[in-house]
Amino acid sequence: MADLVNPEAQAIADLQAAVSDIGVAINAEVIALQAAMNTQGVNNSPAIEASVKNLKDMAATLANSLAKPAAPPAAALPVVTSLSPTSGPAAGGTSVTLTGTGFTGATGVSFSGIPAASFSVTNDTTIVATTPAAVVGTALPVVVTTQVGPSAVGPTWNYV
Numbered sequence: 001m002a003d004l005v006n007p008e009a010q011a012i013a014d015l016q017a018a019v020s021d022i023g024v025a026i027n028a029e030v031i032a033l034q035a036a037m038n039t040q041g042v043n044n045s046p047a048i049e050a051s052v053k054n055l056k057d058m059a060a061t062l063a064n065s066l067a068k069p070a071a072p073p074a075a076a077l078p079v080v081t082s083l084s085p086t087s088g089p090a091a092g093g094t095s096v097t098l099t100g101t102g103f104t105g106a107t108g109v110s111f112s113g114i115p116a117a118s119f120s121v122t123n124d125t126t127i128v129a130t131t132p133a134a135v136v137g138t139a140l141p142v143v144v145t146t147q148v149g150p151s152a153v154g155p156t157w158n159y160v
Contacts, residue, residue: 078102080154087158092133112140
């Protein structure tokens with residue numbers, strides 16, 4: 001099966017190649033113009049020198065436009081800072097509001113590795129999760145997972 005090419009990526013690559021070719025052509029013209037002027041014994045007047053400088057500046061601008069843009073900053077791991085409430089029955093089923101950062105796109109919420117019965121991302125700083133069943137007296141650290149990775153062990157959910 002042939003490799004699929006992203007049309008936007010191909011368009012950008014084609015544009016970069018065209019800009020590179022134009023820059024090479026401008027540089028070649030500058031060199032040819034300077035050689036012709038030297039061969040002909042033409043006096044390098046300020047107007048000619050200014051034109052040559054402008055052409056060189058255009059070539060530099062084109063070359064700089066080929067530079068790859070800086071990579072976006074790496075996304076941060078999610079952080080769970082608080083739970084409300086902080087305890088509930090061992091049967092599970094308690095709705096818990098998790099507060100923190102980096103929750104957008106969360107792919108999971110777990111209580112000491114036990115997946116939440118369900119969860120819903122309200123916004124980047126709030127998730128509402130339903131506790132799973134566990135044993136009374138157990139303290140379970142809460143972890144939120146996103147595509148970036150899991151949060152550090154967060155506050156503890158306590159079964160009473």
